[in-house]
Amino acid sequence: MSLALDPAAQDLLFREARTANTFTDEPVTDEQVQAIYDLVKYGPTAFNQSPLRITLVRSPEARERLVAHMAEGNQAKTKAAPLVAILSADNEFHDELPALLPHFPQAKDMFFAERPVREQSALLNAALQAAYFIVGVRAAGLAAGPMTGLDFAGVQKEFLDDDHTPLMVVNIGKPGEDAWFPRSPRLAFDEVVTTV
């Protein structure tokens, strides 16, 4: 069974792409991030709510503050990566909803008037967008190093506000020497998929 997606693209995005733990010094430019965003912004979210927000940590001072909140095993690579991004969910995404969903502006008040409902929806949909973003980083010919080993409350306090829930931090760049472990096994189809 062959896919419609050509094999080179399959390799670039999934089969050959790997989570990088080391990077070269080559910078990641704003233009590259813009190109990634301009691709992955089209990935679907519920009601087109698009709750993902991206904080690029570029200044050495900000990088230092971020590294202090990373788990010890993630500090060296977070310090060394050409670019580091904090991905978060905007729990007040509903303010943008009338603009994002012009054919159904009443969705804002019908479905998202309550903060706990928004938080739950923002978390799921920003996570979908985080995955699109990782795929987009790979589409740009770069490696992503997504990490959840960090002090989330600390990162939120240091870089975000009460309306933004951090999901993960992603190192971005060209893979360096010994950039990854051997690929770990995946679950077999029958361990994941059942039919009713």
Add this chain to the structure above:
Amino acid sequence: MSLALDPAAQDLLFREARTANTFTDEPVTDEQVQAIYDLVKYGPTAFNQSPLRITLVRSPEARERLVAHMAEGNQAKTKAAPLVAILSADNEFHDELPALLPHFPQAKDMFFAERPVREQSALLNAALQAAYFIVGVRAAGLAAGPMTGLDFAGVQKEFLDDDHTPLMVVNIGKPGEDAWFPRSPRLAFDEVVTTV
């Protein structure tokens, strides 16, 4: 700024791909689902925990039971789609962790001994995998129709168990007539990305 991913693949996965609301009658085979899974299983998750589980709703009787739990606006398309999949997070993914992470089997007990920690991690990582799955459906030349308008507790009770949290239901097939609304606007780069 051009991406490494070729333009045809960009169109197939993001730019031209759309959430479908109608489908042709052409079946979606198990071989197609296998090909999708064999691609997207390589998408990264924390500790390679791979918590996504997929329930293919194939029998007419099961389809009927599922439709009854969908929001009214989602019932007709869930009834008509060639294939419908329930995506869920396995909160007991840690049982598989020593096999999935052979170089660090102690992660199971070091990080995932507590059920609330597992639930939170499974939710985030299964959501990432749900996005990879949507991208994979598109990579197979099919359209996905992901939906969260449904009775989650009802779907869990009807099709899953206490260890599996449903995330969404996805209609899958070739797009039919008037399969989608016009594309809704996306947020501008500067509304999503900030630099510190």
